Amino acid sequence: MPTAPLSLPTEFADLDPFANWALPSERERYAKRLASTMDELQSFYDAAFPRLEAAMTYLEQFSMDALPDDAKHLLWLYCALVTVSFPVEVWRQPRVPDSGASTFDAILEPAI
Amino acid sequence: MPHFPKPAEGSWTEHYPELGTSPVSYDDSISPEFYELEREAIFARTWLNVGRMEQLPKVGSFFTKEIDSARTSIVVVRASDDEVRAFHNICRHRGNKLVWQDYPGEETSGTCRQFTCKYHAWRYSLNGDLTFVQQESEFFDLDKADYPLASVQVEVWEGFIFVNLDPSNTTPLREYLGELGKGIAGYPFHELTQVHKYRAEVGSNWKLFIDAFAEFYHAPVLHAKQAVAEESRKLVGRGYEALAYEIDGPHGMVSSWGGMAPPKDPSMVKPIEQKLRSGLFGPWDAPDIGLDELPPGLNPAQHKAWGLDSYVFFPNFMLLIWKPNWVLTYHYWPTSYNTHIFEGTCYFAPPKNARERLAQELAVVTFKEYALQDGNTLEATQTMLESSTPVKTFPLGDQEVLLRHLHHTARRYVSEYQQQQQPAKTPVRA
Ligand code: FES
Ligand SMILES: [Fe+2]
Numbered sequence: 001m002p003t004a005p006l007s008l009p010t011e012f013a014d015l016d017p018f019a020n021w022a023l024p025s026e027r028e029r030y031a032k033r034l035a036s037t038m039d040e041l042q043s044f045y046d047a048a049f050p051r052l053e054a055a056m057t058y059l060e061q062f063s064m065d066a067l068p069d070d071a072k073h074l075l076w077l078y079c080a081l082v083t084v085s086f087p088v089e090v091w092r093q094p095r096v097p098d099s100g101a102s103t104f105d106a107i108l109e110p111a112i
Numbered sequence: 113m114p115h116f117p118k119p120a121e122g123s124w125t126e127h128y129p130e131l132g133t134s135p136v137s138y139d140d141s142i143s144p145e146f147y148e149l150e151r152e153a154i155f156a157r158t159w160l161n162v163g164r165m166e167q168l169p170k171v172g173s174f175f176t177k178e179i180d181s182a183r184t185s186i187v188v189v190r191a192s193d194d195e196v197r198a199f200h201n202i203c204r205h206r207g208n209k210l211v212w213q214d215y216p217g218e219e220t221s222g223t224c225r226q227f228t229c230k231y232h233a234w235r236y237s238l239n240g241d242l243t244f245v246q247q248e249s250e251f252f253d254l255d256k257a258d259y260p261l262a263s264v265q266v267e268v269w270e271g272f273i274f275v276n277l278d279p280s281n282t283t284p285l286r287e288y289l290g291e292l293g294k295g296i297a298g299y300p301f302h303e304l305t306q307v308h309k310y311r312a313e314v315g316s317n318w319k320l321f322i323d324a325f326a327e328f329y330h331a332p333v334l335h336a337k338q339a340v341a342e343e344s345r346k347l348v349g350r351g352y353e354a355l356a357y358e359i360d361g362p363h364g365m366v367s368s369w370g371g372m373a374p375p376k377d378p379s380m381v382k383p384i385e386q387k388l389r390s391g392l393f394g395p396w397d398a399p400d401i402g403l404d405e406l407p408p409g410l411n412p413a414q415h416k417a418w419g420l421d422s423y424v425f426f427p428n429f430m431l432l433i434w435k436p437n438w439v440l441t442y443h444y445w446p447t448s449y450n451t452h453i454f455e456g457t458c459y460f461a462p463p464k465n466a467r468e469r470l471a472q473e474l475a476v477v478t479f480k481e482y483a484l485q486d487g488n489t490l491e492a493t494q495t496m497l498e499s500s501t502p503v504k505t506f507p508l509g510d511q512e513v514l515l516r517h518l519h520h521t522a523r524r525y526v527s528e529y530q531q532q533q534q535p536a537k538t539p540v541r542a
Binding site: 026049052053055056059060062063064067071075078079081082083085086089090091096097098099100101102103104105106107108109110112 | 306307308309310311312313314334337338339340382383384387388454456457462463464465466467469470473474476477478480481483484485487488489491
C-alpha cells in the first residue's frame, strides 16, 4: 500500500503530486526508479527539473543540520530527481544499459 | 599520434622492462589452485587496508572485518590507551566468534567497554586481555594472562588502517607503501568525512575488477551510453590516453586528465550536470580542505589538464584522488577464485548546504551507474575466460600497463612463496 505522501514546503505545492518521490535513502529512490515506467519518470522529471534552481535557493537558507521536516522532504525529492535524471536525460530506460542483473547497493550514506 | 608524452623507451610498459610486452595469460584468474596460493602468498602476508580512523571516533569504538581470502575475521578497536589494535575475532575459550550481531558472517561495528563472548561470557579488555572467566574455579591451572586475544599487526597511514596477518612480517606499513604512498602523505584525507559506501557481490576473480578500474581505455566505449550522444562519439573517436603511469614495487598509479569538471562547454554534459555543477569527476566547485599545494606525488606530469590520480596499492586497495578535492576508494575482497566482494566508497568534505549535498549525490550516483556496467561486464569476462575456448593469452596495450603489472605481481608473490615453502620443487605454473 502506498503510504501518505510527505509534506513539502508550501512554496513547492506544485510538486505535491510527486511527493511520493521524497524518499530518505538512495536505495529506496533507486528501487522506485526501477519499479517505474519511463512515462512516470518523465512526468516527475518534467515537473521537478524546472523547479530545481528555486528549490536549491530555498533550501540554501538552512544549514544542513537544521533543515525543517518539509525542507528535508524537498531535498529528498531532489535527490530522487538526480536518480531519475539518468534514464530521462540519456538512456530512455529505467536501468543503466548493459548492466544485466548486477547490483551495487548503498551500505552507508549520510542521513539528511 | 599521442596527445601526451611517453617515456624515452617509447612506451610506459617498456619503461618497466620486467613486465615484458607479450600477450598475457589469465590462468591466474580462473584457477581454484592458484587462488589458494594467492590466499597464502598475498592475503595472509601483505598489508591490507581495512578501514579509516573516522570509523573509530573514541575509545571503545570497534568494527569487524571479514577477510575470507586470509581465512579469518578480525576486530579492530580503539583501545584504552587510544591506540588502534586488531585481533583475530575468536574467543580463547572454545573458539566462538567473539564479536558479531545476529548473523555471524556479517560485519558489524559499534562501541563497547569490553568484549564479552556470547557463548560462556568470557570477557576481554579493549587491549585484548582476558579479564573474566565464568566459573573460573572449574578450570585447571588457568592463568588468564596466558589467554589474551590473538593480536594482529596493525598500522595507520594517513588515517587508513591496515592490518598484516603474518605474525612474522617485519616490513613496516610505510616501507611497504613505498614511494607512491610517500608521495601523497599529507593529503587532508581527514577533512573528507562525508562518506557514501557501496557494496556488490561480483562473479569474477578479484583481479579482473582491479583490471577494469586500473585502465580508462574502456571508459569511452563501455560507458558510451552514459554521456550525451555527440560528446560520447567524440570521446570514442579520441580514445583514452593517460597523462602518466608510475610503478613502484607491487604498487602502481595512473594520472589522468579531467576535462569534465567543469567542462569547457556546458553542452558537453547532461542538463542535470549543468544545473548541479557536478558529474563523474565530482562536484566542479572544489571545497576548501586546506590544500594549499598538492603533495609532490600527485599530478606527476605537472599537467594543467590534470583531473585525478588513481593508485593501486597491492593487493586490493585502490585510492583515487580527484582534482575537485574528493576521494574514492575501491576494495576487492575475494570470496573464491571467481567471486569477490567489491566496495566503493566516496569521501567528500561535509556539504555546507543543500546545493553542495545535491552535487555530491550526483557524483555518487554517477559512480554507481558506471560501476553497474563495469560489474556486469566482469561476469561476462570471467565466464569466457573459464570456458573451453582455445583463446588463452591476451594482448595488453600500453594503457593497460597497470593490469600487466598487477598480474605480474600476483604471480611473483605466488612463485616467491612457493620457493620459500618448497625450495626443492619446481613452482606450479599458473
Ligand atoms: S567460546 Fe567464548 S566463552 Fe566459551
Ligand atoms: Fe568503468
